[in-house]
Amino acid sequence: MFKNYLKIAWRSLKTNRLFSIINILGLSVGLTTALVLFLFIMQEHSYDKMYANKNKIYRVLLNTTDEDKETWANSPSIIAPELKSKIPEISKAGRILKNNFGETAFVRVKKGVFAEEKLFWCDASIFEMFDIEIVKGTGGENLNNPNTVLLSESAASLYFGNENPIGQTLIVDNRNRFEVKGVFKDFPENSSLDFNVVTPFMMQNAAKNPTWDNASFETFVLFNSNTPNVANVESLIQNIVDANVKKEDQWYNFSLQALEDIHLYSASISDSYLTDIGDVKQIQNLSALAILILIIACINYTNLITARSQKRAMDVGVNKTLGASKGNLIKRFYIETGLITAIAMLLGVVLVTVVLPIFNNIAQKNINISALFTFEILGFLMLIWFVTTLISGSYPALYLSKFSPKEVLKPTRGKAGVTSYIRKGLVVVQFSASIVLIISVMIIHQQLKFIKNKDLGYNPENIIAISISGIRDGEANKALVNAFERLTNVSAVTRSQGYPGIGVSGRTIGKPNSNESLNIQTNRAEYNIGNVLQFNLLAGKLLPKIKHPKDTLVEVVVNKKVVDFLELTPEEAIGKRVDMSLGNNAFITGVVDNFNFESLHSPIGAYAFHNRRSEAKSFLLVRFQNEILSETISNFEAAFKSVATNSAFEYTFLDKNIERLYKKEQLTANVGLLFSIIAIFVACLGLFALAAFMAEQRNKEIGIRKVFGASVMRIISLLSVDFIKLILMSLVISFPLALYFMNNWLQDFAYRISISWSVFLIAGVLAICITFLTVAYQAIKAAISNPIKSLRTE
Template identity: 70%
Template sequence: MIRSYIKIAWRSLKTNRLFSIVNILGLSIGLATTLVLFLFILHERSFDSMYANKDKIYRVLLNTTEDDLETWTGSPSAVALELEANIPDIAEAGRLLKHDFGGTAFIKASNEVFTEKKLFWSDASVLDMFDVEIVKGEGSEVLKTPNTVLLSESTAKRYFGNENPIGKTLTIDDVDVVEVRGIFKDFPENSSLDFNVVAPFLMQNAAKNPTWDNASFETFLRFNSASPNVANVEAKIQDILDKNVKKDDQWYNFSLQPLEEIHLYSSTYKDSYIERNGDINQIRNLTALAILILIIACINYMNLITARSQKRATDVGINKTLGASVRDIIVRFYIETGLITAIAMILGGVLAVVALPVFNDIAGKELDISSLFSIEIIIFLVLIWFVTSLISGSYPALYLSRFSPKEVLKPSTNKGGVASVIRKGLVVVQFSASVVLIIGVIVIHQQLEYIQNKSLGYNPENVMAISTSAIRGGQANQALVNAFKKLPNVSVVGRSQGYPGMGVSGRSINKPNTDETMGISTNTSEREVADVLQLKLLAGQLLPKNKQAGDTLVEVVVNKTTVDFLGLSPEEAIGKKVAMQLGNNAYIHGVVEDFNFASLHNPIGAYAFHNSNREPKSYLLIRFTNEVLSETISNFENTFKNIAPNSAFEYTFLDKNLELLYEKEQRTANVGLLFSILAVIVACLGLFGLAAYMAEQRHKEIGIRKVFGASVPRIVQLLSMDFMRLVLISLVISFPLAFYFMNQWLQDFAYRVTISWTVFAIAGALALMITFVTVGYQAVKAAVANPIKSLRTE
């Protein structure tokens, strides 16, 4: 019997080629989309699952308790030692510090200088708790000895080629000479932890003098058992904090984050050294999008089947007359649906293989095609095939199987009123979803364009930042500044700790005669940096050009937000002493207009340039005239190499660096655009099939109207208006939904566009145009057909 049903289903597919092609193509696009997105979601959720201690590892988070409440991934260097010593539940604790607090290291190996962005200083316990696999030489015990280092396999090959790296020496930033003592296996792509070079944390000052103030160290804990009582442990951590830090000085508290949440639940946390961060909201949105596209494809199938219900009803009636039961009819329709879905599944798999490289490029991922053939994907395909067949075939099977032979075989054919209402309702659902996606894409692109064009309060164009962290000595740095000043297309040069768009030192500033404090970003700088950035001076002067040796006075140039917090005007602030953890002799020397030194996700905070020597000036900022860029880069590199031959030339352009701050949003926009187009295509396939069927059903009516003089435009209008009305209803439903969802998304930005009526007008016009083009093709085809052929049938 089953074999017979399969043959009947196959004949039905061949007999109704147009509807079969539309169904299969729509389902295959929906399945391919779902498959690619599932592969991405599976990859994102697999992070850190390879570690044996994954259920026992937690990261210490620091939560600020003053002003803007933030969560930092770093904690003070003393935390790991105190927690391990005083909380019995903790088996071991370890600290990680990225080189130069996130800066690039310059490593000399075999007389060649390499730039290294993944050099970490680590406690030996971190390697133990994360099961770092040693493939050659010694393991984690190396990190208990100073001036040693471990390299990843790929890094060892990059530094030394095919030579044995064990026993070789490296020079870090032209200062630290370390010996290679071991090689570890590269971290997998789905590991949050990822470093190329790891050196002993004990070589850092923070290890020699652990404190409770500088929260720059990521701290990991391994508990004795899985799923510890987190609330109880956090209470003990607070007790330890109370014993070591006075209540008046506690501007933070601690919490614990399980390893399994680090990848997807850390996107809003500050200053993480872990770069492979995902976003749980993106996963949820893409999951909803995949389900939505699949549902739209299933709706297409149900619509086309119910649209053809009158023809199928006659078939059902004859089968019932010949003795077929309701169960037989249901099984038959499910087998037909399963066959179509199976064919669509195969085609969808092929499309997924073709589309995966495109998705990787758009989403910035490295998903492997071989992953499509994993056991998880195969199980997922079987499950999707079953669910899709069940959803797509449910209404046709249950609806058509109820037809009475007496009703469907008599001449007064059933008009299918209920089926028509359901069919129209499904079309409205399809296009409501499509219009929401269209509006979402438009709003996201408007916001990104707004960010790119917004005045930042400084000018990032034609500014290059060159890392000088490997250049030691004031004379060498000054020689470099002088050399660049002599270049013809250089207008101004200055040295600083950092630049807008990157993190600098975080401190707090106290409001005089109150307990109020505010977080402030401080940047050790030279006078010329303000000119490089073209900041607007509101009062006072820029930093002094020269500072005498032994001078303990610290001049500070702050932004307007800082003096607003202090309750002063820019003019009143000049000469005022400030308490901002720069010593007791810090005075405001000048005030500049506010500028966006961080992402536009956040409002402008307090910022200060100062001439204290507490932090090194690791960057050379250069403003140059706009000439041939390739020649400018070449000239700058040659100048740099002449002064610092033992350091690699690493640079960034400030405007390009700013684009990286919104890379996630840009990729979200691109992915959203791609899948919105696919959703609209799938919806249009359904409209195309419905329009073709409606034109076929009304061919006699069209013929009669043409005989009586109806024009082609009038017939096109007649056939199109029903669909246009449905789309108009979908617009009424989708507009408020889209406004709500996109308004929620925009809340993540401190500076954002206003959703205007033009967005809805554009989306509505696009939806109507797409509908008219899709339906109009079939309408014109029917309208220009010879009426004699239409009237000659039967």
């Protein structure tokens, strides 16, 4: 019996080729989209699952208690030994620090100098907690000894080629000499941790003299149990803080984050050295998008079945007259749907192999095609096949099969009306979803354009930041500044600890005669910082050009946010001493207007430039004039190499760095645009088939109208107007939905656009045009056909 049903289903597909092709194409595109997004979602959820202790490892988070209430991934250096020694539930604790608080390291070996982005200082316990595999030499125990280093396989190959790396020497930042003791296996792509070079944290001053105030170290703890009482441990941590830090100095508290939550639940956490961060909201949105596109494809199938319901009803009537039961017909219709879905699925798998590289390029991922052939994916395919068959086949299986032969062979007008309403309702649902996607993509692109063009309070254009952390000689640094100042297209040069867009030193500033404090970013800089960044000076003056080595005065230039907090005017603030961990001789010498030194997700915070000799000036900032970029970079590299012969030329442009702050939003826009086009394409497939069916159903009516003088345009408008009405209904439904969703999305930005009515107008016109163009072919074809052919036979 099953074989007979299969034969009937196959004959039905061949008999109605246009509808079959559209059904299969629509379903295959929907399945391809769902499959690609599922591969992406599965990869995102796979992060850090490879570690044996994954359920026992937690990261210590610091939560500030000031008015901004931020959450940091970094914590004080003392927290790891304190938790290890005083909380019995914790068996191990370890700290990691990216080179020089997040800067590029310069590694010198016999082959030359390499810029290394992934050099970390780690406690030996980190290797034990994460069971990092050693492939050559010895492992994490070496981190208990100074001047030893562990390399990843790729780093060892890069630095030493085919030579045995064990026992080799490398020099970091022209300062520290290390001996290679071991080589570890490269971290997988779905690991939050990713080291190339690991040096002993014990060599850091923070390990020798741990404190509660410098929160610059990422800390991990290992519990004894797979199910630790996190709330209880967090309260114990607070007890430890209370015992060691005065209440007035407690500008933070601590919480714990599970290792498996780090990748997807850290989008709002700042100051992390782990840069491969996802976003659970993006996963939820893409999951909804995959389901939406699949539903649109299923709606197409149901729509076309309802369109052909009269013909199928006759088939049902004949079969029931000949003795077929309702159960037999249900099985038959589900088998037919299952066959179409199976064919669509096979085509979808083929399409995935074509689409996946394109998706990887757009989403900046590296999902391997081999992931398509895992048990999880095969299970997902079976589930999708079953659900799609169930959803798409429900109408023909359950609705048509229940008719009696009398109802079917002599149908009433009421039944035709039911199927007509079902078709119209499904079209409205399809296009409502598509229009919401169109509006969403437009608003996301408008917000990104707003971000790109917003006045940040300084000018990031034509500024290059060159890393000079590998140059330790003060005279060489001065010579480097002089070398760049002599270049003809350079207008200003300065050295600084950092620049807007990257983290610098986090401190707190206190208000006189009050317990209030405010988090502030402090950046050690030189006098020319104002000419390079071109911000607006409101009062006072910038940092002095010459500062005597024995001068203990610390000049500070703050932004307006600081003086507002101090309840002073910019003019009143000049000469005032400030309490911000810069010593007792720190005085405000200048006030600049507020500027956005972080992404526009956050409101403007407190910021200060100073000249205290507390942090290294790791960057050379150069403002240059717009000329041929390749020649400019060549000239800059030559000037750099003329002074820094033992350091690599590593640079970034400030405007490009700002763009990286919105990488997630740009990816969302790109992926959203791609899948919005797919959703609209699938919806239009169904619309095209429905237009063909309606033209066929009204063939004789069109012939009669033409005989009585109806024009081609009249016939086209006759066939198109019903669809246009449905799209107008879709607009009424989709506009408030899109407004609600996008208002929520924009809430993540402190600075955002106002949603304009023009977006809805453009989306509406676009939807109507797409609809008209989709049905125009069938309408024109029917309008220019010979009426004699349609009226000749019954």
